[in-house]
Amino acid sequence: MSDPMIFLTLLVVLMVMLASGIWVAVSLALLAMTGLAFFSNAPMGQVLATTMWSYGHSWPLAALPLFILMGEILLRSRLAEDMFSGLAPWLGGLPGRLLHVNVLGCAIFAAVSGSSAATAATIGRMSVPELTRRGYPESLILGTLAGSATLGLLIPPSIIMIVYGVATEQSIARLFVAGVLPGLMLVALFAGYVMVRAWMNPDLIPAEVGGMSFGEKVKASKQLIPVMLLIIGVIATIYTGIASPTDAAAVGVVLAVVLAVAAGNFTLQKLVDAFMAATRTSCMIAFILLGAAVLSISMGFTGIPRNLATWIGGFDLSPYALLAVLTVFFIILGCFLDGISVVVLTTSIFLPMVEAVGIDPLWFGIYLVLVVEMSQITPPIGFNLFVIQGLTGIDILRIARAAFPFFLLLLLAAVLITVFPHIVTYLPSLM
Numbered sequence: 227m228s229d230p231m232i233f234l235t236l237l238v239v240l241m242v243m244l245a246s247g248i249w250v251a252v253s254l255a256l257l258a259m260t261g262l263a264f265f266s267n268a269p270m271g272q273v274l275a276t277t278m279w280s281y282g283h284s285w286p287l288a289a290l291p292l293f294i295l296m297g298e299i300l301l302r303s304r305l306a307e308d309m310f311s312g313l314a315p316w317l318g319g320l321p322g323r324l325l326h327v328n329v330l331g332c333a334i335f336a337a338v339s340g341s342s343a344a345t346a347a348t349i350g351r352m353s354v355p356e357l358t359r360r361g362y363p364e365s366l367i368l369g370t371l372a373g374s375a376t377l378g379l380l381i382p383p384s385i386i387m388i389v390y391g392v393a394t395e396q397s398i399a400r401l402f403v404a405g406v407l408p409g410l411m412l413v414a415l416f417a418g419y420v421m422v423r424a425w426m427n428p429d430l431i432p433a434e435v436g437g438m439s440f441g442e443k444v445k446a447s448k449q450l451i452p453v454m455l456l457i458i459g460v461i462a463t464i465y466t467g468i469a470s471p472t473d474a475a476a477v478g479v480v481l482a483v484v485l486a487v488a489a490g491n492f493t494l495q496k497l498v499d500a501f502m503a504a505t506r507t508s509c510m511i512a513f514i515l516l517g518a519a520v521l522s523i524s525m526g527f528t529g530i531p532r533n534l535a536t537w538i539g540g541f542d543l544s545p546y547a548l549l550a551v552l553t554v555f556f557i558i559l560g561c562f563l564d565g566i567s568v569v570v571l572t573t574s575i576f577l578p579m580v581e582a583v584g585i586d587p588l589w590f591g592i593y594l595v596l597v598v599e600m601s602q603i604t605p606p607i608g609f610n611l612f613v614i615q616g617l618t619g620i621d622i623l624r625i626a627r628a629a630f631p632f633f634l635l636l637l638l639a640a641v642l643i644t645v646f647p648h649i650v651t652y653l654p655s656l657m
Contacts, residue, residue, distance in 0.1 A: 254517030258524035266527040291508035292475035298500035303486035312450035322420035332374035346375035361432040365628040373632025376599035381409035518570030560601020603629040
């Protein structure tokens with residue numbers, strides 16, 4: 227059997243297991259065992275034991291539960307509410323008015339949570355009732371929230387970047403820094419779309435009654451200071467090399483607790499709840515990563531990724547053509563799997579192909595995160611859609627329709643970083 231046929235066979239086996247409801251991590255591990263047993267001569271038990279041990283005590287992976295815990299603490303504190311109050315006075319005069327609170331609020335919270343779902347839940351809990359009460363159109367409320375919440379995957383510290391860095395042995399600090407300019411570009415695209423919609427149809431946006439003096443705006447914006455200090459403290463220490471991502475994450479957790487307590491209404495029970503939620507999420511991701519690590523080693527023993535890359539190389543695809551094919555593949559795969567599963571499932575297979583055509587693995591990580599962001603707002607398995615449905619009770623297809631323009635903007639962002647790769651590589655080159 228040829229390597230492409232073996233690959234397709236294993237892919238079908240994986241899809242059958244996932245469709246039958248078997249956990250993603252277990253499916254990946256079973257697929258790895260199948261590859262080792264039938265398509266290689268490697269000792270299965272020894273490979274499984276050494277791989278799980280070596281990946282299980284990875285120091286860079288320690289940043290993952292810490293950043294998740296930081297986000298969970300902020301999710302349960304008043305800091306997010308204060309952030310909304312601090313942003314609103316400055317945005318009322320822009321075309322689109324308070325819809326920009328969704329965009330900028332998600333961008334800021336993404337920079338301290340690293341999670342798309344947590345960003346959607348936190349900002350949506352405050353903005354959806356308030357914007358609905360003020361008469362803003364439902365489609366723009368839901369669309370800006372669903373689309374902007376995906377920034378949690380791109381703006382550092384990003385949980386999915388940690389996963390990609392561990393899976394591909396890329397520098398997590400360089401990945402974090404590489405995501406800054408693309409993240410800001412997406413904020414500008416989302417805000418620009420809201421402004422264009424407001425200019426095209428001014429009746430969509432309700433007039434804001436009354437106003438605040440400059441001094442009142444400055445006073446209100448003081449509530450932004452704690453969150454901004456946390457963002458600067460985490461990102462600046464990583465960028466300057468003062469601390470590793472894991473060390474910065476530990477400092478971030480301590481600062482998050484201090485700020486949450488100082489903001490008030492943060493009890494010991496909320497801290498315990500944050501620890502439990504972070505533990506459940508971290509264990510799920512770590513379990514998936516272990517399954518993916520075993521699958522990656524298994525595929526290496528079978529030689530399938532290397533030979534598949536050679537086979538695809540025989541088609542003489544240009545880097546642009548390969549990326550176009552991969553974009554379609556990732557979007558389809560993202561309709562059925564969560565973002566982390568897409569990353570860990572595909573990197574060991576596609577990275578050799580990507581490197582073979584001369585694409586920088588660091589740049590590819592940001593591209594992959596952008597494409598995975600699209601899957602967060604595509605049915606049937608769009609996590610942001612489920613989060614917003616839980617908040618609002620609105621039909622998931624209505625939310626998906628509202629988010630579709632932002633799906634197209636994410637696609638545009640992927641095209642832009644492909645045509646202008648320095649958007650991704652410039653800041654890491656300065657480190």
